[in-house]
Amino acid sequence: MAENTVALTETEHHQPTLLGLEAEGWVYVGLTIFLLLAIFVGKAPKRIADALDLRIAETRRQLDEAKAIRAEAEALLAKAKAQHAASAGDAQAILAHAEQEAGDIISEAEKNATELTARRAKMAEDKIAAAERSAVAEVRARAAEAATSAAARLIAEQHDAGADKALVDRTIAGLNRVH
Template identity: 90%
Template sequence: MAENTVALTEVQHHEPILLGFTAEGWVYWGLTIFLLLAIFVGKAPKRIAEALDARIAETRRQLDEAKAIRAEAEALLAKAKAQQAASAGDAEAILAHARQEADDLIAEAEKTATELTARRARMAEDKIAAAERSAIAEVRARAAEAATGAAARLIAEQHDVKADKALVDRTIAGLNRVH
């Protein structure tokens, strides 16, 4: 049988090395040097502190502004609640006044209706009384007419020239007397 032989080869991967540092090492050293230069030469901490102080001051200013706005909003809310309470009271007063006016108008209308009814009743009674008086006057006029007519007939039937002469004489004799 044939022997199987496997040849293993080891692949070595070598990174370039310069002064004992690989590329990754040089990146770390470069970053460290840059940061040290930025800190000591560029006065980065002072600038960072100033930037942070400015940000803190801006944040405080915004907080103070927010507190002022909140206080103003609370004052406006309190004012609105007071106005709402006042307008609720005003609404009640207006409703009470309107109810009072309505009651007064109803009472006035009832009084006016009662007076108008009484006045019309008096007018009707006056018309009835006038009609009664007119009817009574008419009845009296007819009765007087009838009585006059009847008296004229009776006189015409019962009186003749002799009776008239005696009546005229008596009347003339009565004229001579003084009352």
């Protein structure tokens, strides 16, 4: 029987298995994994490098675009500063011109006020002189009226019909004489 047992062990030839695979099966699995890794890992770094290259190119393009925008912004800033400086100079010139015009207007107004004052003083003097002439004429007229009235009264009191006859005769006699 011992011979029988030995024969059975040699013919059965039992090898250890893992997950249903023997050592030869695991060699095939390992080789397959190695080949797959070689294919994918060999291509993966290339794909990763290509993706990084694309990302680098996009970043460079964005940086170039940002530099162009910055240069344009700096040019606009310089232009704005130049316009501001020009505007400040223009504002100072306008202010100086306005001050000059204000001074001219003030001097013109002072001159006009002086002339107006002189004209009004002249008008007042003329009115005063006219009032004086009017008053003098009125006083003369009243004096002449008073003198005429007094003379008429005196004549009426002192001359009678006889005195009038002698006066009329003398006047008529004086008319015959030639001057």
